[in-house]
Every structure is written in structure tokens, then in C-alpha cells.
Amino acid sequence: MDPKKDLAVYGYGTVAWKEKMEDWKRKQNEKLQVVKHEGDGDGGDDFDDSDSVTLNFVRMDEGRQPLSRKLPIAASRINPYRIIIILRLIILGLFFHYRILHPVNDAFGLWLTSVICEIWFAVSWILDQFPKWHPIERETYLDRLSLRYEKEGKPSELAPVDIFVSTVDPLKEPPLITANTVLSILAVDYPVDKVACYVSDDGAAMLTFEALSETAEFARKWVPFCKKFSIEPRAPEWYFSQKLDYLKDKVEPVFVRERRAMKREYEEFKVRINSLVSMAQKVPEDGWTMQDGTLWPGNNVRDHPGMIQVFLGQNGVRDLEGNELPRLIYVSREKRPGFEHHKKAGAMNALVRVSAIISNAPYLLNVDCDHYINNSKALREAMCFMMDPISGKKICYVQFPQRFDGIDRHDRYSNRNVVFFDINMKGLDGIQGPIYVGTGCVFRRQALYGYNAPVKKKPPGCCCCFTLCKSGRKKGKSKSKPKDKKNKSSKELSTQIHALEHIEEGVEGVDKGKTMVMSQVKLEKRFGQSPVFIAAAVMENGGVPRGANSASLLKEAIHVISCGYEDKTEWGKEVGWIYGSVTEDILTGFKMHCHGWRSVYCIPKRPAFKGSAPINLSDRLHQVLRWALGSVEILLSRHCPIWYGYGCGLKWLERFSYINSIVYPLTSIPLLVYCTLPAVCLLTGKFIVPSISNYASIVFMGLFISIAATSIMEMQWGKVGIHDWWRNEQFWVIGGTSAHLFALFQGLLKVLAGVNTNFTVTSKGGDDGEFSDLYLFKWTSLLIAPTTLLILNIIGIAVGISDAINNGYESWGPLFGRLFFAMWVIVHLYPFLKGLMGKQDRVPTIIVVWAILLSSVLSLLWVRINPFVGRGGLVLEICGLNCD
Numbered sequence: 001m002d003p004k005k006d007l008a009v010y011g012y013g014t015v016a017w018k019e020k021m022e023d024w025k026r027k028q029n030e031k032l033q034v035v036k037h038e039g040d041g042d043g044g045d046d047f048d049d050s051d052s053v054t055l056n057f058v059r060m061d062e063g064r065q066p067l068s069r070k071l072p073i074a075a076s077r078i079n080p081y082r083i084i085i086i087l088r089l090i091i092l093g094l095f096f097h098y099r100i101l102h103p104v105n106d107a108f109g110l111w112l113t114s115v116i117c118e119i120w121f122a123v124s125w126i127l128d129q130f131p132k133w134h135p136i137e138r139e140t141y142l143d144r145l146s147l148r149y150e151k152e153g154k155p156s157e158l159a160p161v162d163i164f165v166s167t168v169d170p171l172k173e174p175p176l177i178t179a180n181t182v183l184s185i186l187a188v189d190y191p192v193d194k195v196a197c198y199v200s201d202d203g204a205a206m207l208t209f210e211a212l213s214e215t216a217e218f219a220r221k222w223v224p225f226c227k228k229f230s231i232e233p234r235a236p237e238w239y240f241s242q243k244l245d246y247l248k249d250k251v252e253p254v255f256v257r258e259r260r261a262m263k264r265e266y267e268e269f270k271v272r273i274n275s276l277v278s279m280a281q282k283v284p285e286d287g288w289t290m291q292d293g294t295l296w297p298g299n300n301v302r303d304h305p306g307m308i309q310v311f312l313g314q315n316g317v318r319d320l321e322g323n324e325l326p327r328l329i330y331v332s333r334e335k336r337p338g339f340e341h342h343k344k345a346g347a348m349n350a351l352v353r354v355s356a357i358i359s360n361a362p363y364l365l366n367v368d369c370d371h372y373i374n375n376s377k378a379l380r381e382a383m384c385f386m387m388d389p390i391s392g393k394k395i396c397y398v399q400f401p402q403r404f405d406g407i408d409r410h411d412r413y414s415n416r417n418v419v420f421f422d423i424n425m426k427g428l429d430g431i432q433g434p435i436y437v438g439t440g441c442v443f444r445r446q447a448l449y450g451y452n453a454p455v456k457k458k459p460p461g462c463c464c465c466f467t468l469c470k471s472g473r474k475k476g477k478s479k480s481k482p483k484d485k486k487n488k489s490s491k492e493l494s495t496q497i498h499a500l501e502h503i504e505e506g507v508e509g510v511d512k513g514k515t516m517v518m519s520q521v522k523l524e525k526r527f528g529q530s531p532v533f534i535a536a537a538v539m540e541n542g543g544v545p546r547g548a549n550s551a552s553l554l555k556e557a558i559h560v561i562s563c564g565y566e567d568k569t570e571w572g573k574e575v576g577w578i579y580g581s582v583t584e585d586i587l588t589g590f591k592m593h594c595h596g597w598r599s600v601y602c603i604p605k606r607p608a609f610k611g612s613a614p615i616n617l618s619d620r621l622h623q624v625l626r627w628a629l630g631s632v633e634i635l636l637s638r639h640c641p642i643w644y645g646y647g648c649g650l651k652w653l654e655r656f657s658y659i660n661s662i663v664y665p666l667t668s669i670p671l672l673v674y675c676t677l678p679a680v681c682l683l684t685g686k687f688i689v690p691s692i693s694n695y696a697s698i699v700f701m702g703l704f705i706s707i708a709a710t711s712i713m714e715m716q717w718g719k720v721g722i723h724d725w726w727r728n729e730q731f732w733v734i735g736g737t738s739a740h741l742f743a744l745f746q747g748l749l750k751v752l753a754g755v756n757t758n759f760t761v762t763s764k765g766g767d768d769g770e771f772s773d774l775y776l777f778k779w780t781s782l783l784i785a786p787t788t789l790l791i792l793n794i795i796g797i798a799v800g801i802s803d804a805i806n807n808g809y810e811s812w813g814p815l816f817g818r819l820f821f822a823m824w825v826i827v828h829l830y831p832f833l834k835g836l837m838g839k840q841d842r843v844p845t846i847i848v849v850w851a852i853l854l855s856s857v858l859s860l861l862w863v864r865i866n867p868f869v870g871r872g873g874l875v876l877e878i879c880g881l882n883c884d
């Protein structure tokens with residue numbers, strides 16, 4: 001807490017005031033102690049009026065404290081880290097100075113190629129490094145949240161949240177997994193009337209529909225059980241598979257009994273779901289029919305009407321204990337041939353609109369169907385930021401890290417992504433906030449509508465305003481008189497982003513003034529032709545407009561999920577999830593940061609959400625292929641962060657990071673080249689550096705050490721283990737030489753030839769055995785490049801060593817560098833090699849054939865052409881030194 005700023009905000013303007021307050025607080029505390037003590041003494045509830053007033057004061061005071069706090073990384077950790085970064089930068093300069101002035105005379109091509117690669121690596125290092133300059137962590141105070149918003153005897157004032165679950169293919173995303181996610185949502189620790197769960201079914205599958213119906217029924221037993229015994233996690237599959245001895249600390253017998261009964265109930269539920277799944281295996285000739293005999297409207301996945309079904313939260317359905325349940329709503333948006341549906345982003349936007357009509361909560365949480373709530377207080381954690389009266393207003397979303405279940409112990413393919421989630425994202429949080437990663441993220445609804453972040457304004461009831469802000473003063477006027485718009489200074493106007501020029505003042509004052517300012521026509525152009533949706537969209541604090549009956553609302557809800565609804569509107573361009581990339585997440589978050597919002601990274605001790613990840617090599621490569629492809633799509637689009645959105649709220653280090661997250665597929669080319677160099681060197685006996693001087697070896701060593709040192713220090717402040725770090729390094733090479741490379745070409749194809757990109761959903765393993773999936777092998781052309789690299793380098797090593805044996809003692813010295821270089825490639829590709837071998841320690845023949853073919857062709861070509869070996873004319877003699 002910054003006393004100068006934050007205290008002023010709370011109305012304690014001066015330091016003297018603050019001291020007085022502290023003094024008062026201390027006295028009150030002492031008094032409270034006494035009261036408590038006496039209370040204990042005569043066993044009594046004999047608080048008199050003044051005592052309870054005191055108690056309330058203390059509570060009120062606590063309730064007024066900020067709901068969260070920034071924890072900067074300790075200076076003793078971060079300062080040495082920064083020094084090393086600067087040193088590394090200087091050494092890098094010296095390194096290039098040397099490299100460029102010392103070409104290899106007899107292998108000029110080799111030298112030039114390697115230097116070009118190194119320059120690219122250096123650039124991408126800078127893009128990656130500097131956003132980590134000022135990492136922070138955060139702490140939340142859930143008790144203060146509750147003191148402030150859940151006053152005893154009054155209805156809870158916590159803000160409502162609409163929760164979105166996306167699912168598309170019940171075969172790859174088993175209904176049991178989706179059901180678990182939904183159950184964990186329905187049982188979340190939050191007032192039930194403030195939670196609504198929307199499940200988007202992009203596959204229009206009757207299986208999903210029926211599984212959801214079963215889930216709703218089971219929730220009536222499951223939810224009261226969770227709440228009664230405060231169990232964690234509230235996804236039954238994961239709760240019951242926890243390997244802990246719940247009988248150890250002599251738990252209540254009631255609990256033991258009910259747990260056993262519940263476990264049986266869950267088993268039965270599972271049987272029902274599984275039988276639904278097995279029934280869904282073979283499609284009847286004339287399509288599916290529902291239980292009441294009518295044809296399932298979604299029989300044609302690409303051509304079906306919009307469907308909405310409210311499962312819970314209406315008609316007085318209650319749980320077994322008679323309590324209300326959160327709402328549960330099934331939504332499958334309309335699909336027609338000839339209409340682009342925009343994959344997940346499109347599905348999310350449909351949900352944004354449906355939910356605006358049905359519940360219109362001011363906050364949204366979105367999760368993938370496999371990301372269940374692992375910490376039932378997750379929503380409260382997010383609210384500690386969003387509902388903070390001072391800092392909350394500027395926050396567009398609270399992102400939680402993705403954590404995973406069911407990953408092999410060694411995390412062979414770096415599925416956990418720990419380096420990204422625990423180092424890079426913390427770094428970003430210190431700038432303008434983490435990027436959005438597609439799941440486990442709580443949004444402010446208004447931020448999704450494409451508004452600008454609010455500008456700082458005078459806090460209400462504060463005598464000593466800490467900033468003077470133009471817009472804050474002007475607002476009062478512009479509300480009453482739209483004409484005043486012209487008076488706005490042009491500077492202020494220029495900070496507004498093009499698409500929003502006609503919208504006054506961002507989010508604030510939506511309730512009161514905006515409807516008047518913005519004409520209905522403009523709103524319709526922006527949000528589409530639904531008066532009900534528009535009425536909901538302009539309400540800053542959510543809530544459903546009064547006087548609407550549910551039948552007409554449902555009709556409107558169907559209207560807003562129709563396939564043509566978004567035509568000629570700003571959906572996907574300025575509003576909602578942004579279209580144009582299969583990694584819609586990066587783009588959507590980027591747009592918000594461009595509007596000046598900040599996001600927050602929240603890492604509760606108990607992970608808030610958990611999901612699954614593909615653990616076999618082929619699926620994993622396809623996943624990173626999709627991610628990289630999404631990045632290339634952004635790179636080549638108008639939203640490319642290199643060009644887009646200057647003069648708006650995006651901070652430059654934040655921009656660096658966005659640039660980094662979309663140009664990384666380009667690194668695959670220099671990486672591939674660099675990984676073939678050692679083999680080339682070994683085969684030709686040349687090297688990328690001339691035999692080096694003492695000075696050069698010091699620079700090289702320095703670079704090496706500084707690289708190691710920055711990594712080690714990052715691991716320290718990020719609390720990442722060496723193992724996770726190393727997996728990340730390895731996968732950087734594996735992904736870089738395969739998936740990223742492919743993505744680059746596919747992305748170019750898309751732009752040049754208009755080939756459409758697919759969203760290949762990753763299959764979420766069912767509950768089958770222990771990591772059997774890890775050894776699953778599926779042939780994919782993604783495997784060719786890394787395999788070739790591996791074989792080339794192995795051949796290189798063999799050739800190099802046999803050469804040295806032939807040529808005697810002296811040739812071992814220079815060989816050393818080359819061997820080291822080649823080994824560097826091989827150890828990075830090692831997990832890949834393991835993946836190729838599958839379980840039986842045998843590489844599938846097709847790969848061996850391909851790889852041997854390719855590498856021998858390359859080696860032969862090599863001998864014929866030999867382009868890197870120096871050609872007299874080209875040799876530059878710049879330094880004139882003859883080092884040996």
C-alpha cells in the first residue's frame with residue numbers, strides 16, 4: 001500500500017491523520033481484547049451496546065482495507081538479476097563486435113549464416129527478457145472481501161458472475177470431463193443466486209445435451225454434499241481419486257457415511273454417463289431422437305437452429321436439502337452453411353449475448369470444458385481485485401495460471417509450461433498485466449464490449465483529490481448535455497481509439513448518461529439488432545432490465561445466437577472475443593490492453609483451476625502447431641502488435657511481450673539452421689568461429705555464464721525448479737524445429753492462398769490408466785524435421801570421431817568444439833527421441849526410412865556442393881589479425 005496515495009483515497013489525507021487513526025485502532029483493539037476476555041470469563045453473551053459498536057467499528061475498519069496487495073520480489077533477489085541482465089546485454093555487444101569482425105576465412109558462408117542466426121536469437125532474447133524486468137506477486141484478503149460485501153443479516157453484495165464452459169466434440173472431450181467441470185462450477189463457494197453456468201456446445205451433440213441433463217440431476221445431491229463438508233476439489237472425479245487417507249484424523253462419522261454414499265452415487269452417475277456415451281457411438285440412420293420422441297434439432301452439425309435449454313435455476317428446482325441451485329443453461333448457437341462461425345471465439349461471443357439477456361452479470365468467467373474449478377474460492381479471489389473500490393475499476397480481467405492433472409511425472413513435453421506461467425506472466429503483471437490464455441479468466445463484461453478503460457477521476461467523498469483529471473470534471477457536464485462533446489480537447493480525443501470515437505468516456509456513467517449520448521443507431525451498428533441486448537449492454541453493473549417476461553427473453557436469446565446476428569456489427573472486430581486467429585485468446589487480451597485496461601495475475605496457494613493436457617508427442621506437437629499458427633495469423637493481420645495500436649494505452653514493455661508471443665514461430669528458421677550447423681561442421685571439418693584468441697574466449701565464456709546466471713536467478717524469483725526449466729528449453733528446440741516451422745508455412749499459405757485454418761481440438765484423455773497415452777504414437781509429418789536433425793547430428797559425430805581417429809592426436813582439439821555443439825542439439829532433442837521410440841523402444845520404420853533418406857541425400861549433396869567452404873574472392877580481411 002502506498003500511504004501517500006491509498007490513504008488519501010480512503011480519506012485519511014495527512015500523516016497526522018494516519019497516526020491518529022493508528023492510535024485509535026490500537027486502543028480499540030485493546031478494548032476488544034478486554035471485552036473478549038471478560039466475555040470468556042462469565043461464559044456470556046453479555047456484550048452491551050457499546051461493546052458491539054466497538055466490534056463493528058473494528059470490523060468496518062478491517063473491511064475498509066484494500067482487498068489485495070502487490071508483493072514485489074525481494075530487492076535482494078531482483079537487483080542482482082537486473083545487474084546480470086545489463087551485464088549480459090553488454091557482453092552480447094562485445095560478442096557481436098568480435099563475431100562480426102572475425103569472419104572465418106575458409107568457411108565464410110558458414111560464418112555468415114551462424115552470425116545471422118545469432119543476431120535473430122539476440123533480438124528474440126531482448127523481446128523475451130525485458131518484459132521480465134519488474135516481476136510482482138500478489139496477495140488477496142478473502143476475509144476482508146467478505147467483511148465488506150457480506151454483512152451479517154443482509155443479503156450478500158458480491159457481484160454476480162456468469163460462467164462459460166466451451167465444448168465442441170464429445171468424442172474428443174468426453175462428457176464426463178465436461179460434467180465434472182460443470183459440477184465444480186455449480187458447487188462453487190459463492191452465493192447461488194449470483195452464479196449462472198452456460199455451457200456452449202459447438203458440436204450440437206445430443207450426447208452433450210443429455211449428459212448435461214444427467215449432470216443437473218446429480219448436482220442436486222453433489223452440491224449440498226460439497227457445501228456441507230467444505231470439500232475440495234468440487235469435481236467428483238478428482239475429489240474421489242485423491243490419494244489421501246480421509247479417515248486419518250478421526251473424521252466425523254456422519255462425513256464418513258455420507259462420503260461413502262456419495263461415492264456410490266457418483267459411480268452410478270458415471271455408469272449413466274458412460275452408457276450415454278456408448279449409445280452415442282453409432283448414429284441412427286435418421287438421426288437422433290430425443291426422449292420425448294421429437295427429432296434432435298442438431299442432427300446436422302453444420303446446419304441447425306440455435307438451441308437453448310435451462311436446466312437449473314428455474315421452476316423451483318432445488319437441491320436435496322431444499323436449497324436453491326445456480327442456473328445451468330445449455331446453449332448451442334445456430335450454424336448454417338455459408339456463415340463463418342469463428343470457432344471458439346464465435347461460441348464465446350454467442351454466450352456473451354445470451355448471458356446478457358438471461359442473467360447479465362457484470363463479470364464473466366470462461367473455462368475450457370476440461371478446466372474444472374479446483375479451488376472453490378476462485379471466484380472470490382478474482383473479486384478481491386475486481387470489486388476493489390479503488391484499483392478494481394481499471395481491471396479488464398483476472399487471469400489464473402493454468403495448472404494440470406494427469407501429466408507424466410517427468411513432464412516429458414513440457415506440458416506444464418511452468419516457465420511461462422511462473423516467470424513470464426509474473427513479469428507481465430508488473431507492467432500492464434498478464435496476457436489472456438483462453439481459460440481460467442474472469443472478465444469485466446464492460447471491458448469485453450470494447451470500451452476504453454476508465455480514466456482516473458476524483459474518488460467520491462474525498463476532500464483531498466490525489467490527481468486532477470480533466471475528464472473527471474468534464475463528465476458531469478457532458479452527461480447532461482451531449483453538445484459538450486465538441487468541447488473535449490483534441491488531445492483527449494486522440495487517446496480514444498478509432499472505433500470508439502463516438503463513445504463517450506469509456507465505462508463510467510453508463511447507467512446514467514450514455515444512452516442519451518449514444519444514439520440507438522450507433523449502438524445497433526455496434527452490438528447488433530437486439531434492443532434487449534443493447535439495453536443490457538449499457539448497464540454498467542449488470543442486472544436484467546425490469547418488466548421482461550421469460551418467454552420473450554428466451555425468444556430474444558435465440559435471436560442473438562442466430563448465425564447472421566453478427567453481420568455488419570462490430571462483434572469479433574471491436575466487441576467481444578476477437579476473430580481472425582485460432583489463438584483468439586492472445587488477440588482478445590491484446591485488444592483490451594490497447595484500450596488502456598490492465599489485467600491482473602492471481603496465483604492462489606491452492607490452484608484455482610486445473611485442466612488436462614495432451615501428453616503424447618503427436619498431440620502435443622499439434623497443439624503447439626495450432627498455437628504457433630494462431631500467432632502467425634496475428635502477425636500477418638491488421639492486429640499485429642508490431643504496428644497496431646500506437647498512441648493508446650498499451651505500455652511499451654507489454655507490447656514487447658505481445659510481439660514476442662507472435663513472432664516466435666519465425667525463430668524456427670534460424671533454429672533449424674543452427675541445429676544443422678554442428679553436423680555440417682563435423683562433416684566438413686570447418687567451424688563457425690575462427691580459432692580464437694584469449695580475449696574471444698573470455699567473451700564467449702562471459703556470455704555463457706551470463707546466460708546461465710539470468711536463468712538461475714529467474715528460477716529463483718519465480719520459484720521454478722531446474723527440471724521444469726530444462727524441459728522448457730528442450731521443448732523450445734523440439735517445437736521450434738517442427739511445429740513452429742509448419743505453422744509458418746501454413747500461416748503464409750492462409751494469407752497468400754486463402755487456405756482456411758482449422759481449430760483442431762486436443763483430445764482430453766478419459767479416465768483410462770496411468771499415462772498409457774504418453775506412449776501413444778501417431779504418425780505426423782511434424783516429426784520429419786527433428787528426426788532428420790537428430791540423425792544428421794549423430795552421423796556428424798560418428799564421422800567426426802572416426803576422422804579424428806584416422807588423423808591422429810592433434811585433430812582432437814578442434815574437434816571438441818564441434819562435438820560439444822552437436823551434443824547440444826542431441827540433448828535438446830532427447831525427449832523427442834524417446835517419444836519416437838514409443839514404449840517398445842523401437843522407432844517406427846516409416847520415420848527411420850524417411851529420416852535416413854533425407855539425411856543421406858543432404859550429406860551427399862553436401863559433398864557435391866560444399867557452399868560454406870571459403871571461396872577466395874569472398875574472404876574479407878577486416879581485422880588483419882592472424883589468430884591461432
Ligand SMILES: O=c1ccn([C@@H]2O[C@H](COP(=O)(O)OP(=O)(O)O[C@H]3O[C@H](CO)[C@@H](O)[C@H](O)[C@H]3O)[C@@H](O)[C@H]2O)c(=O)[nH]1
Nearest residue numbers: 166167168202343344347368369438439582583759761762
Ligand atoms: O470450434 C470450436 C473449437 C474449440 N472450442 C473450445 O475451445 C477450447 C480449447 O480447445 P483445446 O483443444 O482444449 O485447446 P488447448 O490448446 O488445450 O487450449 C488452449 O489454447 C486455446 C487457443 O488455441 C485456447 O482457446 C484455450 O482456452 C487454451 O486452453 C475447448 O474447450 C473447446 O471446446 C469451441 O468451443 N469451439
Ligand SMILES: [Mn+2]
Nearest residue numbers: 368370612762
Ligand atoms: Mn485444453
